[in-house]
Amino acid sequence: MRDLFLSHGHLDHALGLPFLLSHRAMQSRSAVTRIYCPEPVADRIERFIAAGLEIDACTGNFELRGLEPGERVGLGRDFDVEAFATEHPVPSLGYHLWRRRTRLATEYEGLEETEIARLRRSGVEVTAASRELLVSYCGDTGPAVFRRDTRLFGATLLMVEATYIDDGLRDRGREFGHMHLEDLAAVADRFDNRAIVLHHLSRRHRLEELRRAVDERLPEIAERVHVWGLDGAPARGASR
Ligand SMILES: [Zn+2]
Numbered sequence: 281m282r283d284l285f286l287s288h289g290h291l292d293h294a295l296g297l298p299f300l301l302s303h304r305a306m307q308s309r310s311a312v313t314r315i316y317c318p319e320p321v322a323d324r325i326e327r328f329i330a331a332g333l334e335i336d337a338c339t340g341n342f343e344l345r346g347l348e349p350g351e352r353v354g355l356g357r358d359f360d361v362e363a364f365a366t367e368h369p370v371p372s373l374g375y376h377l378w379r380r381r382t383r384l385a386t387e388y389e390g391l392e393e394t395e396i397a398r399l400r401r402s403g404v405e406v407t408a409a410s411r412e413l414l415v416s417y418c419g420d421t422g423p424a425v426f427r428r429d430t431r432l433f434g435a436t437l438l439m440v441e442a443t444y445i446d447d448g449l450r451d452r453g454r455e456f457g458h459m460h461l462e463d464l465a466a467v468a469d470r471f472d473n474r475a476i477v478l479h480h481l482s483r484r485h486r487l488e489e490l491r492r493a494v495d496e497r498l499p500e501i502a503e504r505v506h507v508w509g510l511d512g513a514p515a516r517g518a519s520r
Pocket of ligand 1: 288290368420
């Protein structure tokens, strides 16, 4: 992977960075890995990676850039990534992956191809740019993210955390900036996504528990929900 987007500096997310770079340097000495992270922690992340590579006696090449919410990074001709604000006790970002497209402008739809070609030759701009939101990845976040960026509900694929399931853990989610299943239930009717991947489940729970809880408590979206780490497709006709 040439480009790596880090949501925040908590070690369950960031600890593997020096190892990834060291591994990539072994595969290709000239490969430069581009790492993006929240701007307020960029310095510390850079020192952390550099220390890891030094201990490993490795010369992994990397460029690190801190991002603020709203900043964009181009990835080749067709894609770009946009950072967005999430809700976590440390500086954190989520990332949207956009696909750029050029389409025939609506006013020229239905015209014969020869006519469109004639217009193009005469210098008329017959195309219009559009963008498709392919993936929204929320990193670690509490439910405020749904108010901060409502475009999440329209991403083709939404990756959102579901850390807690039990009723007794509602306050823990609020305190640590994590999502409780009830937070997802509260906005379940707004998910327009083709698929929703739930990740970051607390070790207090098992993946199968989350799957069951989704089938029982979020029946309206259960068929589109996938539990990260659990094999197989979403249960169909699951007991409700
Ligand atoms: Zn975290």
